[in-house]
Amino acid sequence: MLGPSLLYGFLAAASTATAYSHSTHINYTVVTGIFQQDDNATNPSTFNFTASNFGLIERSYPSDSSCPDSKHSTQWQRLAHYISTLNNKAKRNERYALFFMGRHGEGYHNAAETYFGTPAWNCYWSELNGNATVTWADAHLTETGAAQANSVNTFWKNLIKDEKITPPETYYTSPLYRCLDTAKLTFAGLDLPRKNPFVPTIKELLREGISAHTCDRRSNKIYIHKNFPSFKFEKGFVEEDPFWTKLHAEPSADQDIRSKAVLDDILSNDASTYMSITSHSGEIASLLRVLGHRVFSLSTGAAIPVLVKATTLTGDGPATPTLPYTPQSTCTAPPTIRDSSCNDCSCCL
Ligand SMILES: *[C@@H]1O[C@H](CO)[C@@H](O)[C@H](O)[C@H]1NC(C)=O
Ligand SMILES: *[C@@H]1O[C@H](CO)[C@@H](O)[C@H](O)[C@H]1NC(C)=O
Ligand SMILES: *[C@@H]1O[C@H](CO)[C@@H](O)[C@H](O)[C@H]1NC(C)=O
Ligand SMILES: *[C@@H]1O[C@H](CO)[C@@H](O)[C@H](O)[C@H]1NC(C)=O
Numbered sequence: 057m058l059g060p061s062l063l064y065g066f067l068a069a070a071s072t073a074t075a076y077s078h079s080t081h082i083n084y085t086v087v088t089g090i091f092q093q094d095d096n097a098t099n100p101s102t103f104n105f106t107a108s109n110f111g112l113i114e115r116s117y118p119s120d121s122s123c124p125d126s127k128h129s130t131q132w133q134r135l136a137h138y139i140s141t142l143n144n145k146a147k148r149n150e151r152y153a154l155f156f157m158g159r160h161g162e163g164y165h166n167a168a169e170t171y172f173g174t175p176a177w178n179c180y181w182s183e184l185n186g187n188a189t190v191t192w193a194d195a196h197l198t199e200t201g202a203a204q205a206n207s208v209n210t211f212w213k214n215l216i217k218d219e220k221i222t223p224p225e226t227y228y229t230s231p232l233y234r235c236l237d238t239a240k241l242t243f244a245g246l247d248l249p250r251k252n253p254f255v256p257t258i259k260e261l262l263r264e265g266i267s268a269h270t271c272d273r274r275s276n277k278i279y280i281h282k283n284f285p286s287f288k289f290e291k292g293f294v295e296e297d298p299f300w301t302k303l304h305a306e307p308s309a310d311q312d313i314r315s316k317a318v319l320d321d322i323l324s325n326d327a328s329t330y331m332s333i334t335s336h337s338g339e340i341a342s343l344l345r346v347l348g349h350r351v352f353s354l355s356t357g358a359a360i361p362v363l364v365k366a367t368t369l370t371g372d373g374p375a376t377p378t379l380p381y382t383p384q385s386t387c388t389a390p391p392t393i394r395d396s397s398c399n400d401c402s403c404c405l
Contacts, residue, residue: 081373082320084347087142087152087363089113090135093352094362100352106211109219110361132221139329139363149368153323155347156224157333157340158208158242158359160234161201165192165271166356173394179401180390182269183303193270194233197241201234204357205241216247223248224332227256228322229287230263230339231274236284238357239334256334257288261318264336266299266306268384273300304381308342313376315342323366 092098092111105111112131117138120126126134142152168190169177185193197205215221223246229239236258243254258280266272274280274297277289299306322331335343337354344352347364354360387404 079372080368080370082323083367083369084319085365085367086347086349087365089115090363091361093360094349096350100354105358105360106207110215110221110359112361130218130220132215132219136222142365143329151323151366152329153364153366154222154330155333155362155364156331156359157335157343157354157362158238159337159340159354159356160197160230160232160238160334161204161241161357162198163192163195163201163234163271163356164190164198165195165269166201167198168192172390174396175393175398175401175403176390178269178399179385179387179404182267182271183386185270194273194275195271196233197237201356202237202241205238208242208357208359209244209246212242212246222330223252224330225252225328226326226330227254227332227334228259228262229256229334230336231258231260231280231293232263232272232336233275233280233283235262235334235336236280236287239332240284242334243332255286255288256332257290258284258293259290259318259322260293260298261314261321262333262335262339263299265308265311265338265342266301266381268303268305268386273297301381303384303386305384306381307379309376310378311339311342312345313378315339316346316373319343319346 086094088094090113092108092113093100093103093105098111103111109131112135114131117134119138119141120134122141123129123134123137129137139152139154146152164186165182168181172181181187182192185191212223216223227239227243229235239256246254248254263274264272276297277293277295280287281289333340333343337356340354340360341351344350344360344362347362349362352360385401387401389404391398391401391403393403
């Protein structure tokens with residue numbers, strides 16, 4: 057496994073030709089038929105995860121007959137038994153893990169994009185730290201965003217109390233403020249097992265796809281620690297943002313490489329079966345691609361569970377070229393059109 061510092065070096069060396077070389081790699085597949093979200097028939101734009109028990113499909117599992125008190129067990133209890141039988145029967149190089157991936161609630165950058173319209177946001181305003189009244193660099197949650205996270209907290213309370221869900225054993229979050237705060241509000245005050253308290257680990261590579269927008273530039277480590285003193289930093293987390301580069305953007309192929317790297321890193325160092333990830337719309341989309349899950353866009357504050365089979369294979373994974381960050385063009389004044397077809401800033405004024 058590449059250690060974080062080596063990984064950062066690898067990612068920062070933007071023009072290296074080959075990605076990883078380690079002697080094993082992890083192959084991911086989604087175990088389908090468990091959640092409505094992994095079914096092509098479910099429409100992501102109308103799906104409501106809190107109204108549908110997180111999308112858990114009501115069904116029997118092959119392991120039900122050995123589930124203690126199966127008749128009086130909830131669907132989540134029978135799923136937990138099923139996952140544990142899958143893990144007990146798995147080959148030595150296989151394991152099953154359930155990820156709960158949550159997108160942050162609405163941030164000031166989301167509200168600003170709506171307010172200015174996408175072309176003016178992308179080509180002008182997003183490159184600034186804010187305007188006279190609002191800051192969107194490393195955006196905080198709006199009141200709406202905090203309310204979204206609080207309602208997911210209520211949802212988790214009910215899942216634990218009524219549905220007897222197995223809560224996450226470990227928690228990971230993006231280093232951007234909107235995710236740190238969303239994780240804190242989502243998991244505060246839950247009735248969690250004493251051995252698995254909410255102490256999230258901040259992971260650099262769970263951050264949003266890096267664009268020229270100042271909302272993708274993280275704060276320094278001292279500031280994060282001051283605001284979230286109980287959160288842990290992964291090993292090698294550096295003081296200043298090592299990636300964000302003025303007027304440059306991370307290519308999406310690079311993003312998938314680092315999404316795989318962070319998943320491999322988590323699974324190589326954490327034996328948990330239930331894990332929470334708090335991240336962003338673009339980054340969760342990338343994690344889902346790496347896991348082989350179908351496209352499933354999340355609105356602000358939404359979350360998705362994914363049951364994954366991870367197989368450790370010997371031999372190097374496919375070598376993937378890493379591309380250099382691409383320069384971004386902007387406008388010297390905000391474009392006046394609101395039509396989101398203008399993403400290359402060809403519509404300046
Ligand atoms: C690796 O994962 C893909 C799906 O993501 C699957 O089709 C393939 O069979 C897996 N390969 C092995 C060797 O497990
Ligand atoms: C879901 O849709 C994808 C892409 O359209 C297709 O490749 C896949 O086979 C479908 N899966 C199922 C279970 O129908
Ligand atoms: C989702 O369903 C819940 C009820 O569980 C409801 O309170 C909430 O307003 C719904 N959300 C949306 C976006 O419709
Ligand atoms: C700054 O932007 C916000 C949109 O997020 C807007 O509501 C506010 O009116 C703007 N302030 C000024 C002074 O234009």
